[in-house]
Structures are given as C-alpha cells and as structure tokens.
Amino acid sequence: MSRLSEKYIKEWRDLAAPIEKLTGAKHYAFDPDLAFAFGPRTISIDRWFAELINTGVGKLESDLAVLRKAIGDIAEMCENPKNRGAMTQRQQAALLDQMHGDLRGLLKEETDEAL
8 A cells, every 4th residue: 555545544544533432433434424333323424524523522632631630730739738727628618619610611611612
C-alpha cells in the first residue's frame, strides 16, 4: 500500500475513532460517509456530522480535564496538613457546593449547545 493510501485511510480512521470510543460501535467503511456497526445494526453518517461530533467530544474532554484538575487541587489543599486550620469544614463544604454548581452549569451549557 502506498504512503498516500495509508495516510488517506488513517485520516478516516482518526475521524471514526472518537465515535467508536463514545458509542462502542465498530467503524467498518468510509468515503463518502462513515459507516458503523453496533451489533446487527448499522448506521452511515456524513463526514461533516462526524467532525461536528468529534469537536463536541473534544470540548467535553477538555472541560472534564479542567474539572478533574480543580477537584484534585481542592482535595490536595484540604488534605495538606498546613491547611488544616485554614479552612473550616463549613468553608470546605461551601467550596464543594460552589464547584458542584459550576459543574451543573457547565453540563447544562453543553447540553443546551448540543441540542
């Protein structure tokens, strides 16, 4: 197989990979559409729609990474012996409530944008 053919196939596989990961469906054909099988069922989607899905998945993964880091930072701050007296349990609870609200707001925004 030529390098050009390999590059062409890789481009389509890379486009299908996030959708496979998200859905568990198996990508089996491409050009002009992407075709997926999920058990006995199949679906074919346009390239532009696959790109749209992948953009959304990438944004969600990025947002999730930011939230995980923030949660890790707060957990580290709460567990650090130097900070034990710095934040009361009430302050910690308020901070966690605020993060929960921020997370709910972010998820609502993402859901609204997706619709």
